[in-house]
Amino acid sequence: MRLHIQNETDSLKAVVLGTAKSSGPIPDPDEAYDPKSLEHILAGTYPKEDDMIKEMEAFAAVFEKYDITVFRPEVLKDCNQIFSRDIAFVIEDKLFHANILPDREREFVAIHEVLEKIDPSKVIRPPEEVHIEGGDVMPWNEYIFIGTYTGEDYADFITARTNKEAVEYIREQFPHKKIKSFELRKSNTNAKENALHLDCCFQPIGKGKAILHKNGFLIEEEYQWLVDYFGKENIFEITKDEMYRMFSNVFSISPDIVVSEQNFTRLNYWLREQGFIVEEIPYAEIAKQEGLLRCSTLPLIRE
Template identity: 20%
Template sequence: MVANSLQVRVESEFAPLRTVVVSQSEFHAPARADILGHSMPVEPGAVDILEAVWGKDFGEVYPDKQRRFEAEREELAAVLRRHGVEVLRPRLFTDVEKRAAGDAGYANFFVRDPWFTVGDHVIEGVLQFPHRRMEVLPSRDLLWEHVMPSDAHYTALPQPGLAPLGHAGPGPFLEGGDVLVLGKHVFVGLSGMASNGIGYRWLAKYLRPFGFEVTPVRLPAHVLHLDCALSLVRDGLVIACPERLPDGLPAPLRGWEAIEVGEDEAAAMATNGLPIDSATYITDPEFTRVGEQLAARGITVEYIDFSVSRLFGGAFRCSTQPLLRA
């Protein structure tokens, strides 16, 4: 396959995936639970597991799970390559970066959130949880190498206001898990746990001159990101959790067919699959019911066991960041 590295553009959530960044699997928990400010958004069965890692590296506490965590991402990369997708990987954190994190801890496990691509705009966001504030740094080399030589725009949100650990402060906050792209329509999830109103307004102002319409989507307070409630599978078809969309589907999606999932399924990441294109979708065998409904609609479903990745409150979309979908 010819590398697509100098082409940067995302037309939609289901446009053919050509170049993608797949996450690493680093997590050092904050020293104390109160540093987070909110409860850590994790898969429901993970609470007891993660209680053991405050102030510690996940892999040191659970070496077998860490190996599986890394293997899941390698398997995802292999499936994507089999479908002709160019796969890039962020680097790992340096020792200097790890020391600088201090009591806040650090994470390098869901590349969807610290930066994102809308059309031909690559945007560095700002993450609300303190252990994720530095998560963009391991991707910077990729951004220099692949975005800077391209014709794409490259920008970043303003730095967030300062606040003590345990208090998010005013932001602005804008995270890629909240940003879904459908041509010139962009949807931004707002629950208060991740992206906030200032971040949404900044994005709407930035993109407006380029012809984009940015729509806020209200989420319940316990839902981290919009992609934990909604997946755009192909034109006219979504996977959605009605309980997590109190105002229903955003206006541009009304009239689309919806494969509905319940709160328990959504909490386990049933909406966090990944379209490779409009006819191919990746999900976990945990969601075979959803996969069967996709298959009945002519979509090829690739299943990958992502049980460790899902412990951290994310899955396939969270673990990937497209640079080229066109």
């Protein structure tokens, strides 16, 4: 398989979609990786496996409709494998193995069906000091956008997933690209004040449009750069509550087809007004884990 990813919106040909099967018991509060999951664990509203399986199968059906090759991970017992974007990401023809939490390492091994089809020299493991997850990395033609957190208190935040070493590492790997990093707002306790990944507060869609949430960015000038780059008239600005509900975490199948959550009424109306075909599916249960459609996918080939 020849990997090929230049941006977020070219026509999708092959993708890894995570799985909710055997996702394990409800975590203990001290096992939560993010404040939104913690909130639902404590409230007794953490999503049920059967509901999450149904949601992911609805996503798979959309891929089938558009004749996209879909790979699923090998199902591991009592392991949450929904968010395949966390474990790896593709830029150009290289697949990067994310340095994630050690207890998630086996999630990467579980996509062996895909790894066996790729030239081993194209599967890259960054050095140990490089912390990076796919939700923070967005190839966008001549740019690579990266969400990061570089504060001295980085180690205090379980929600700080991509560090400054990662930004420099990607810059070294792609000297011909412009690397643009964005400092994200982090909170271990308040999901409405936490941009877990860049795709929780920003995503480019179509040809030159974007979904954006100002408060997700720690530095206003960096937010403003995106507004200037895309143009205010091309941006759908989401509220704090809409960010919390993951409005920016939709998924592009092509420049004119977007998969979105069925309850994102305001966004879906705007998308259709802009000429997009919107494939609406239920995904509100999975959203309780601070991840949505983009988080569940690992695109391999776009043309």
